[in-house]
Amino acid sequence: MQLLVQSRILLCDFLKRLQKENITFHPNNTVSYREYRRYYFEPSMSVGNESDVVTIPNMLVLGAAVMLENLPFALRLMISATFKTFNEGPFLTKTVGELMWGYDSGLVEFLNKYLPGMLPTSGKFGLFTEFNNSNTGLFTIFTGQDDIRKVHRVDSWNGLKELSYWRTPQCNMINGTAGQMWPPFLTKESTLPFYSPDACRSMEFIYQRSGDFKGVPLYRFSSSKNLFANGTEYAPNEGFCPCRQSGLLNVSSCRYNSPTFISQPHFYNADPVLLDYVQGLHPTEEEHGLFIDIHPPTGVPLNVAIRLQLNLYMKRVSGITETGKISEVVMPMIWFEENGYIDGPVLKTFHTNLVVLPAVMEIMQYGFIALGLATVVVAALVHHRVKRARHAVVISTVVGHPSASDKEPVKGSHSGGTQEKSIMGNSEK
Template structure:
């Protein structure tokens, strides 16, 4: 079951994309604040397929996971043919990248832009912006700087995402240690990447972001390596919950996830940094001046919101969270949203940049979300909740039945034990009672035992014999009262209990003997409970 759960993750994933359209491009070119408007979502059904699955003797398995995206018109707010005006990444990005180049190179680049009629902003369809478009400028840029754009003659924000794999993952199977199952051993053969400036930031930690080890607790670490972010992302536990009866643990992104090194020193290795809440990913994005953050600069420095109009961060809409089933580590509800922004500034010798102010301008944000629902949710409920609950109740029933049987067996054993004790005690007390009968007179006489004494009180006016020895018949008829006195030196609960038991046995003997003291036959005394 768990192999198929891992190989073909049953959670349906959707990839929602939102573009930021620039409303005032001309004003931006003269140094005014950019104003943006969110367009979308443009929703794609995301299909994942693991291929080249290879198990290794060291308890790991390798695979490549391919992603395919299919547009969902009924879930989208628009079509792939919609035109959106956004920054021209080739122009503004290249300008920043060449800001330190020599003046002749900058002039040559600006001339090439003008020749191909490239401007700082462009108006293209959603499909072109996302999945690529052809442009002769791309060939020119690759000629000036070989390898600048590795996707041939096409450029798009997600041109290398569709119908491609996410790299070669090698993960633990958990055969030797279940707590390590799904944990990444290597990615593309690497134990760590080399994008960042510290070993800690380069570490590949956590899982591949699909499943986590079972038997989770609130203190269990939840971390995953994201090739899109070029780093591992660690979440923090927020609260337990339930989704339609299935128990979950909710994990969210901490505010320190994209904090700069000043606010959060462990992130110093991701610098050079700007404001907190955005991470410079140029080192893993072909040196393009790109920044990664949560959507609408959520959890980021408020200064970023002051430089761009039209952003409205919201925890409900833009928070990153995972809701996992703690027993299995399977995702029940997932929402991972990230934003890509372009750092732009004026480069004097590249005229296309005009008098643009230095600003981190949002381009696009995307959200991968998945939630188990429908028939699949019912199956999960039966397997993960109902069956364990029934087994739990059966366990208590079995324990209860076992307890009843144990108590019954103990009761029968004790009864048998008490019955045997009664026979022994009756033999002893029978002799004591005969001694009492022989020694008792009209005055009160006491026969002291080890822990107690039995007093036989003879009343002159009540005794048929009037005087002399007290017969068992008189005792039997109740003319003489036997009373218990506990010896002071043995006045504790255990002795009282023993004395009471023996006294009750003596009275039972008195009531049972049908003949005189000397004629009593213990063999005729029936043995039964008091």
């Protein structure tokens, strides 16, 4: 099974091909699979190019400085000398392709040789090196065969029923689906929970508004301000701490303890104070919000936009001269957008089978109901007229024919009259 998703990173567009492999069905109405992802640069859709050169803060140096700030001062001096030996400074100038998919670094080779396991990669170092040509883990989800309300819900991930990254059982829960489909018959009171391996946690979108996508009715679900709120503003998120400003998720616990945070792009839905440290940020819902447009009766996403920003926590660390006089700041490194939508023959089939045909059937249903009612009314009128006609015939028969007393005299009366006449005759005599 394959799916194409468009991703935009550093003004470059990539097509992400998703393919499920090792699909295995189990007796308990679950199915397991691994989903592999591969990125392909798409020049026709990009503003920039993979060969464009950009300068960003050096995550290897500035991130390591924060991670090692509690070491003895002498060791920090040695680390700074090591950085200088490999010509690693506070900033890094590379092409987009190198930053994305990796570049050769003498420091990385040195660390992998003498401190294996310290870095997430054993080869080239890049922001998305571990994402390309990789899988998102072993998902086991419910098929919904025994209960449609459980369809696509995650049963386990990599064999785990819960995570161990966070401080509370609630934050370690694996909730919802794998983020590609949801159970049918959604309402405005429904939520869209899903587990994201990249964010190392479960997330939940809430209903925002109704609408339509190319003629197909939908509900839009989006992230709330509580999604990345800190524990002070939203108590259930206390388990994701240690926290900084609201709107930042500390993912160091699942990213090799590196001082990295994820947020919505341009710190959308975050503490406004974060905008004071970085120029050029203008967060808007239209450009930086997260949303899923879904067809409520089926739970099928029609239009999706997932936008996240990777941030590095930086500050001056004494003994590591590469940090200079850097102020304590959460610096945006890169933000990316993944969007996908149903189009072409798939959308046409979806619209025909799930919008047009149900509408026609509903019209026919009411048409048949109206026809049935009309038939009942006509039958009642006919029955009433027939009954009245029969009643009129009976009355006419009774009025139009004389009774037996009019046709024959009563014998008793006739004899009485004769006798009376005889008596009167005798008296005259």
